[in-house]
Amino acid sequence: MALTQADIDRELTDSRAAYDKARADGAPAADHPARDFAPYRSSLLRHPKQPLVAVQGDPETVELHTPVFGHTDITDVDNDLTIQHQGEPLGERITVSGRLLDSGGRPVRGQLIELWQANAAGRYAHLRDQHPAPLDPNFTGVGRTLTGDDGSYSFTTIKPGAYPWRNHENAWRPAHLHFSLFGTAFTQRLITQMYFPGDPLFVYDPILQSVTDESARQRLVATYDHALSQPEWSLGYRWDIVLDGPSATWIEEGR
Amino acid sequence: MTQLSPTPSHTVGPFYGYALPFPGGGDLAPAGHPDTITVHGRVHDGEGAPRPGRPGRAVAGGPGRLAVRRARIDAAPTRGTGDSPGATASTSTFSAASPPTPTAHWSARTLRPGAPAAPYISVCVHARGLLHHLYTRLYFPENARLNAADPLLAALDPARRETLVATAEPQPGTYRFDIRLQGEGETVFLEFR
Ligand SMILES: [Fe+2]
Secondary structure: OOOOOHHHHHHHHHHHHHHHHHOEEEOOOOOOOOOOOOOOOOHHOOOOOOOOOOOOOOOOOOHHHHHHOOOOOOOOOEEEOOOOOOOOOOOOOEEHHHHHOOOOOOOOOOOEEEEEEEOOOOOOOOOOOOOOOOOOOOOOEEEEEOOOOEEEEEEEEEOOOOOOEEEOOEEEEEOEEEEEEOOOOHHHEEEEEEEEOOOOOHHOHHHHHOOOOHHHHHHOOOOEEEEEOOOOEEEEEEOOOOOOOHHHHHHHHOO | OOOOOOOOOOOOOOOOOOOOOOOOOOOOOOOOOOOEEEEOOOOOOOOOOOOOOOOOOOOOOOOOOOOOOEEEEEEEEEOOOOOOOOOEEEEEOOOOOHHHHHHHOOOEEEEOOOOOOOOOOEEEEEEOOOOOOOEEEEEEEOHHHHHHHHHHHHHOOHHHHHHHEEOOOOOEEEEEEEEEEEOOOOOOOEEEE
């Protein structure tokens, strides 16, 4: 029998209850999703069953030092996804701005941010996306930028549509932007997704709900910021991104 | 000092293939450099045999195994690698060609890492189905003595230790490193404290 939304909802309710109980019993807050989160069915065969092996962060641990940088060939217009073709893409033009910070609140400067997304109809410009929604010849949905000295970044794009997927019957992803981020240490790597405030699909989505901590989930949702909206042009969303670490060892060196 | 909570991780999803692989993103080594090495391999999940009716999700990856078609690998060599210390290769089981096609195989060119201790390449794995990336390390098979003295390798059960040591291929400077997310021969994944 096909797995229904009601089945998934039950599993999500159970996982939230288990998390709340663990918290009440003194467990620390979980900032990241568990890798074995059954309501997201694709995780079942793709999480290690063996525990992770701890590497103590002594000063020689390469992963805590390696200055990580993706690529340098970024142009000034790579952060505008609306000007990559002859014509303008369909959809609601938006600006997404924020800062990339480390856990100490310090700006992460000059690092690569990559963004990819579906078009306004919820379709990716990807050969394997089978969703029967129209492609937009004027929208690829890929942007890149480098953070400024204050860790700031800004993208101009269009708001993506929600789209169906095959986790269960009638499964829909809330509208989201995919982000790929680098810090100054290899351990700060982050790939995540940004959501738009007030989306009614949040509660049904096992990917967003894989983050079982309510306040952690909120950190994935951008804020509508009217001051960022530009008259006669675009709506503004603000989203700050905080990377793990770097480690105390690294900070002590004052780099 | 302020302590901010991190932004949670999410899966890379299935549709990054056309977005993330820069042409040449898996290439850290300057052309023609004599110390260039190639590391490559597949990523396997916990599924042991092809599932009827689901031909699209994976391709054959050796005897009885399937390989994950949508995985991305970031690779950072240990320092002391000459011209590109600390740079990171980002490669993918998607080809970087246009249009990108799933190959189930990742490959990166870099300089042979050099270090006083056992050299290694730090590896970060992203895949559809993986909600939070995983770290591992690729050590080199010819460094038996240095590897034996490496604190991480020495602390591992011998059978699991092997999952972190690449296999030298007949072509000089070429190493095979398969990553198994789950099940038999599961790769050792790391957590940094
Ligand atoms: Fe997506």
